[in-house]
Amino acid sequence: MSRAEQSRAEQSRAEQSRAEQSRAEVDNGIVSFDKEKDNLIIKGNNLLALHTISHIFSGQVKLIYIDPPYNTGNDGFTYNDKFNHSSWLTFIKNRLEIAKKFLSDEGIIIVQCDDNEQAYLKVLMDDVFGVQNFQGTIVNIVKTEGRRYGSIAKTHEYALVYSLNFEKAKMYEMEIQGKSFQxxxxxxxxxxxxxxxxxxxxxxxxxxxxxxxxxxxxxxxxxxxxxxxxxxxxxxxxxxxxxxxxxxxxxxxxxxxxxxxxxxxxxxxxxxxxxxxxxxxxxxxSTTMPKSFWNETNFLSITGTRELDKLFNKKIFTFPKPEGYLKRIIDIASEPGDLVLDFFMGSATTQAVAMKMHRRFIGIEQMDYTNTVSIPRLQKVMDGEQGGISKDVNWQGGGSFIYVELMPKNMGYLQDIIQAKDLNELKAVYTRMLTGTDTNDPADISFRADLDKIDWSQGFEDNKRLLVKLLDKNGLYYNYSEIDDENVRHLLSDEDYYFNKSFYEGEG
Structure with a gap:
């Protein structure tokens, strides 16, 4: 972690204290981190975040569940989801390969997808996890009337289920509601x-x-x-x-x-x-083995949307997964106290359900709705909100999490370039990239870049693409190895500095 946002950590601690479930120590304003107890939310690029914490959580995760962009061009995600097949597969492959290191010997990974990439994803996961570790494909009905485009109304999505080790993997049967014996x-x-x-x-x-x-x-x-x-x-x-x-x-x-x-x-x-x-x-x-076909009202996409709309009293996120669906996923692949990882966190359904089901969790998300949707949702869960699965599991509130952010370096400049609306805004970003600001150093320029190619007469779009190429993509965030550098240390508060020492080295 390059930077911990202390105010958010303190806020989660305050909620936790009210629930009388204090787990982390706060000493003189400095939050410590206990990987055996604390839940963790990271804002930042998920690939870099996974690499950042892999040595801490290697072999510790019982369940990975992700619902990545489907490569449809119209997902509810603000990711670049208009990839061609090869680009999308590379995007996913890089993340699956590092995620694999997190799984315990008994661990399970479940990846959500639809028809756009299901066949390609199956072959990719056979390669990354081994065809012998394929546990099965879950077909879930998400829209009973089907999506009304094309020649066939699509009613379902898929969840591909793999294990790290087929023989050692642990999955669990489901309780049969109202079970009676013959x-x-x-x-x-x-x-x-x-x-x-x-x-x-x-x-x-x-x-x-x-x-x-x-x-x-x-x-x-x-x-x-x-x-x-x-x-x-x-x-x-x-x-x-x-x-x-x-x-x-x-x-x-x-x-x-x-x-x-x-x-x-x-x-x-x-x-x-x-x-x-x-x-x-x-x-x-009174249990039964989970079947490969799920068709339940509380698993429909509209259910997830209504749950979140009701929680925030407005439409705030498109197509979140229903809590009941995540409850089933978490039920069949983990037990209380197990660690659950979701590095496409979105609206934090996985984390909300994990908290209500007494699992530990790690969530990673790079989008700004982390602070307007995901974090507020978890704070409502800690306050005991009664939506979703709360009544089913008798949730009364409690829990905690620590919120941190990767400290942006070039990432801030990259976001400014992407958000620029005209040539004047683009020129202002370029100036900041070269000179820096009061709170940011100048951008790291790629050694392959040729600054002489900047020609503002070429127009907005061409120069926007060129500025993106100028940035060194290996310098999107500050590395922990730079924390004691003079030009980095002054950017950090003492609280952030000592949190990083505690997080990475156990120093208090």
């Missing part, structure tokens, strides 16, 4: 699931011979539900039961013989209408 025994309610492995291509007697063995049942000993007790050892008068043969392939069980014998009370057998006896496992859970 059967009961002395241990309570249960449902049944076929013990036979349904995937006979991948699992059969040829490649899993240890899972191919018989059970034995007494067909004359049947309870009120038609269940028999299966045993792995034969007994007098028993009938042998094998996993069925499907298309010439001999099925196998999902349990080995030893487990079946050890947990025989969790098994039942029953004769089906076709005359075959099948073995089932008792399922006592």
């Amino acid at each position: 059967y009961f025994d002395l241990n309570g309610g249960f449902d049944i699931k076929d013990l036979r492995n349904q995937n006979t291509v991948a699992f059969n007697s040829t490649n899993r011979p240890n899972l191919r063995y018989p059970f034995y049942v007494n067909v004359n000993d049947v309870d009120e539900n038609g269940f028999m007790k299966p045993k792995v050892n034969s007994f007098e008068g028993s009938t042998e039961v094998w996993a069925t043969t499907v298309e010439g392939r001999e099925s196998v069980w999902r349990w080995g013989r030893e487990k079946a014998e050890r947990q025989s009370d969790d098994l039942v057998a029953r004769q089906s209408n076709d005359g075959l006896i099948r073995v089932y496992v008792k399922r006592r859970t």
Whole structure:
């Protein structure tokens, strides 16, 4: 971090104190940072911000969720989203490669997209994370009537789900609302699931011979539900039961013989209408595996828009994700206390939901609405606002975050160039770039730049493009390594200086 904006940090601390959940220490106006406890919001270029904090949070993040620009040309984001495919993929690839370093061994990354880039993004993520770590694609209905352009009304978006390590990855089942069980025994309610492995291509007697063995049942000993007790050892008068043969392939069980014998009370057998006896496992859970198709009213785009409009009493952001949708994402990929990262923070839906669900979070955003939408939203969450998922999770307020900004160097000049409206404004920016201001040093000019090429007679657009090329893109922000340089130190308050020391080196 090149600069911490102390007033924002203090503001979040004040809110936190009212919630009686103080986590960070404030000593003589200097905010310290505890990476094990504190939530973090960074304003600045997300690629540079990720590199800035990667050594601090490497291997620490359980869930990364991002909703990047879709390369449609009309996203609600103020990013340069009119990329061609290759430029967009490079833009995303650079960020995914550094983001990968943040994931824990059990970590999951979920990337939102639509038809514009889904196919390209899938191939890219196969390359970055490994095709073997692909967990699945979630299709979410966002507009029931469809988007009315083109020949087919598009109703859905995609979320591509990958893990750092498929074998170690942890995802979680969803609670089934109003769940009731079909059967009961002395241990309570249960449902049944076929013990036979349904995937006979991948699992059969040829490649899993240890899972191919018989059970034995007494067909004359049947309870009120038609269940028999299966045993792995034969007994007098028993009938042998094998996993069925499907298309010439001999099925196998999902349990080995030893487990079946050890947990025989969790098994039942029953004769089906076709005359075959099948073995089932008792399922006592009130959860279910998340499916790949989501179609719920509170996941629609209009729901997210209404939630934010109501929170601010006006239309303030286009197409924010609904809190219910993020709750589902966070539910299936993390547990309370886990760290969640979203480096396309937008209106801070991810961070708001993470706070309400007692996850830690990191949010990164470069746009100015960070201070008009994102931060005020989180402050409302800390005050206990009751929109979105608040009632579902009994949210009463609390929490905290630390807000920091990357300290702009050339970035300030770049933004001035982009926002210039005529040639006179552009000339004024150029003058500031060469001479500096009371609060900013002169711009770092690219060593490839040729100042002699400036010709104001060429007009506004040509010179605007040329000024952008003049700036050294490696100097958009100040680096921490420059913090003790004389020409940088005087730009920092003592509070910002010592926060940086605490953040990077643990110095208080």
